[in-house]
Amino acid sequence: MNEGxxxxxxxxxFPNATxxxxxxxxAHAAGYVRIDAYSPMHVEGLAEALGFVxxxxxxxxxxxxxxxxxxxxxxxxxxxxxxYPLNVGGxxxxxxxxxxxxxxxxxxxxxxxxxxxxxxxxGLPRLNHPTFNxxxxxxxxxxxFFLCLPTLDSGVDTREARRFLEQLQPLKVMEITESDAQ
Amino acid sequence: xxxxxxxxxxxxAPSSANADxxxxxxxxxxxxxxxxxxxxxxxxxxxxxxxxxxxxxxxAFTFSSALTLVFFGAIAYLFYKGVGIxxxxxxxxxAFDITNYVWWIAIAMSGTFISAAxxxxxxxxxxxISRFAEAMTIFALAIAGMFPIIHLGRPWFFYWLAPYxxxxxxxxxxxxxxxxxxxxxxAYLILSLMFWYLGLLPDLATLRDRASKRSSQIFYGILxxxxxxxxxxxxxxxxxxxxxxxxxxxxxxxxxSVVGLDFATGNTPGWHSTIFPPFFVAGAMFxxxxxxxxxxxxxxxxxxxxxFITEHHLDSLSKLILAMGLILAYSYLMEIFMAWxxxxxxxxxxxxxxxxxxxxxxxxxxxxxxxxxxxxLWSSRVRHSPWLLFWxxxxxxxxxxxxxxxxxxxxxxxxFLPSAWGxxxxxxxxxxxxxxxxxxFAWLFLLFIRLLPLISMAExxxxxxxxxxxxx
Numbered sequence: 001m002n003e004g005x006x007x008x009x010x011x012x013x014f015p016n017a018t019x020x021x022x023x024x025x026x027a028h029a030a031g032y033v034r035i036d037a038y039s040p041m042h043v044e045g046l047a048e049a050l051g052f053v054x055x056x057x058x059x060x061x062x063x064x065x066x067x068x069x070x071x072x073x074x075x076x077x078x079x080x081x082x083x084y085p086l087n088v089g090g091x092x093x094x095x096x097x098x099x100x101x102x103x104x105x106x107x108x109x110x111x112x113x114x115x116x117x118x119x120x121x122x123g124l125p126r127l128n129h130p131t132f133n134x135x136x137x138x139x140x141x142x143x144x145f146f147l148c149l150p151t152l153d154s155g156v157d158t159r160e161a162r163r164f165l166e167q168l169q170p171l172k173v174m175e176i177t178e179s180d181a182q
Numbered sequence: 183x184x185x186x187x188x189x190x191x192x193x194x195a196p197s198s199a200n201a202d203x204x205x206x207x208x209x210x211x212x213x214x215x216x217x218x219x220x221x222x223x224x225x226x227x228x229x230x231x232x233x234x235x236x237x238x239x240x241x242a243f244t245f246s247s248a249l250t251l252v253f254f255g256a257i258a259y260l261f262y263k264g265v266g267i268x269x270x271x272x273x274x275x276x277a278f279d280i281t282n283y284v285w286w287i288a289i290a291m292s293g294t295f296i297s298a299a300x301x302x303x304x305x306x307x308x309x310x311i312s313r314f315a316e317a318m319t320i321f322a323l324a325i326a327g328m329f330p331i332i333h334l335g336r337p338w339f340f341y342w343l344a345p346y347x348x349x350x351x352x353x354x355x356x357x358x359x360x361x362x363x364x365x366x367x368x369a370y371l372i373l374s375l376m377f378w379y380l381g382l383l384p385d386l387a388t389l390r391d392r393a394s395k396r397s398s399q400i401f402y403g404i405l406x407x408x409x410x411x412x413x414x415x416x417x418x419x420x421x422x423x424x425x426x427x428x429x430x431x432x433x434x435x436x437x438x439s440v441v442g443l444d445f446a447t448g449n450t451p452g453w454h455s456t457i458f459p460p461f462f463v464a465g466a467m468f469x470x471x472x473x474x475x476x477x478x479x480x481x482x483x484x485x486x487x488x489x490f491i492t493e494h495h496l497d498s499l500s501k502l503i504l505a506m507g508l509i510l511a512y513s514y515l516m517e518i519f520m521a522w523x524x525x526x527x528x529x530x531x532x533x534x535x536x537x538x539x540x541x542x543x544x545x546x547x548x549x550x551x552x553x554x555x556x557x558x559l560w561s562s563r564v565r566h567s568p569w570l571l572f573w574x575x576x577x578x579x580x581x582x583x584x585x586x587x588x589x590x591x592x593x594x595x596x597x598f599l600p601s602a603w604g605x606x607x608x609x610x611x612x613x614x615x616x617x618x619x620x621x622x623f624a625w626l627f628l629l630f631i632r633l634l635p636l637i638s639m640a641e642x643x644x645x646x647x648x649x650x651x652x653x654x
Contacts, residue, residue, distance in 0.1 A: 017647060024413070037413040040219060041384070041643040047417035055414075057421040061429075072365075075345060076356050084353040093357055100362035103436055107429045108369040114429075115376040118422040122415045125407035132410075138391035140411045141384065143219035143643075 009150035012170035020145040024049040060117035068109020130178040249621020274606035279333035286326035292470020293319030298427035384640035452532040452593035468506035472578035551581025
């Protein structure tokens with residue numbers, strides 16, 4: 001470890017998705033709560049193996065859709081009923097004419113909530129992360145499967161954590177350091 | 183630089199090991215050759231990072247840049263001089279401008295639709311064509327959105343379509359399909375961009391990690407937003423992907439229905455018909471699938487992507503084109519039938535005038551391109567011959583442009599009063615705008631294949647793991 005750096009945790013590389021999935025299950029069962037798993041594509045069951053229960057993205061879609069739809073309808077209703085009533089040949093505006101814009105904005109509201117809600121829940125954008133300090137971690141976006149076990153501020157014993165990871169038979173175990181400034 | 187490792191992927195299947203034998207047989211033709219997770223990533227990202235090989239890219243880029251300049255030059259002159267530089271006048275007040283608009287927006291319809299519908303129905307063959315189909319949507323939609331603005335007499339007031347507090351105390355006319363159009367295009371453009379970007383995120387991270395130049399690392403690093411491939415992030419991305427796909431499909435139908443209503447709410451003979459929204463949606467899918475076919479054939483040839491865009495993809499896409507073409511042919515027949523059945527002399531006259539009036543060559547060329555030529559797709563040999571498919575798809579898109587021209591111009595040039603009849607002849611500026619817009623589309627697309635991965639690497643890796651899991 002160089003000057004101005006501190007120890008963040010361990011990064012263990014596994015040969016494939018199945019091995020990573022088993023390792024994640026074992027680590028979760030052994031009581032390690034703060035663990036992350038990295039893979040180059042979605043691996044079914046991996047998030048659940050880490051103790052992830054359910055995301056709330058669909059609830060966000062519902063809320064975003066309601067906000068978009070209700071506000072657009074209300075705006076049009078205010079416009080045609082009191083702000084600018086337009087009577088052409090006795091045909092006053094009725095609700096079906098207000099539906100297309102309401103529909104489009106319902107979908108747009110839901111989509112915006114889904115997209116930005118997902119980024120917010122992921123904590124993105126976050127251009128810097130301790131795992132990026134490990135050169136081999138670049139493989140996580142190609143064909144590498146990694147389990148990250150942070151020991152910093154988690155009360156986990158460093159030697160114990162290393163022994164546990166090695167017994168999961170990874171390809172190798174690497175140390176993650178981060179600069180003090182972070 | 184990225185260290186290279188070789189892993190054993192034969193057992194790299196998570197819960198997909200129970201994928202059935204039948205799907206294994208089907209997927210075998212979706213991804214050909216022997217590939218590993220690494221080779222997929224390398225092959226697709228090298229197209230971007232190493233740059234396109236061969237002489238064709240600079241040539242195509244120069245040519246499309248020239249056309250792009252023609253496009254913006256024509257628009258600049260239009261803004262200086264006014265819409266009088268085009269051939270339109272009373273009674274034909276909509277001509278190339280709205281034809282181009284409907285044509286481009288129709289091409290834009292099917293990119294996101296293909297990607298979303300195939301994702302929702304878990305069609306594995308959608309994986310390798312969805313990325314460039316989505317790009318096609320965004321570029322075509324951006325161009326389509328320009329036409330309603332530039333066709334305005336006073337284009338600098340286009341924002342009057344949006345409701346905003348103003349000193350005139352005016353509001354948009356909410357019952358007008360033109361106002362619906364504004365909301366529909368806005369929603370579709372933003373949703374398509376987000377859908378595209380969501381798919382791109384992991385691939386941008388791959389490019390960031392594989393880039394060797396500092397400038398590329400920074401460029402892709404910022405675009406990737408720090409994506410790390412964490413399991414929870416993948417999970418949320420999956421949820422978001424399904425939700426956005428589920429929203430995109432009804433949105434596509436609504437957007438082009440509104441385009442159909444732009445015409446159907448007018449009482450002009452040949453337009454005033456309830457068949458227009460579904461008829462327009464079918465036409466949009468048809469021309470969009472054809473454009474996706476054109477691009478697929480060119481890309482697999484240019485970048486040697488036969489392993490990823492296989493004959494199976496072209497075959498499936500051809501079947502979709504054929505099915506949509508039949509729906510469209512049925513709509514043409516129905517239009518003729520309804521004109522006859524209405525017993526309205528104006529409707530009947532407009533229909534007959536299309537077939538034997540001054541624009542009859544346009545009508546019969548479009549029937550040839552849109553109804554007759556696509557019937558070749560019944561033949562399996564045609565569906566497996568990329569260059570035939572390429573020329574068929576070009577014919578379809580020419581035919582679909584002529585169809586919109588026919589619908590718009592023949593209805594307007596002879597309506598109720600013979601004393602108000604007239605003809606439309608395009609000027610050089612009409613042609614410059616049309617071909618310029620095609621050049622601008624090609625220009626955007628050439629930049630896209632230079633800067634972003636044209637096939638989703640993350641989804642291809644997932645497909646590979648499923649395929650190997652099913653074989654193991």
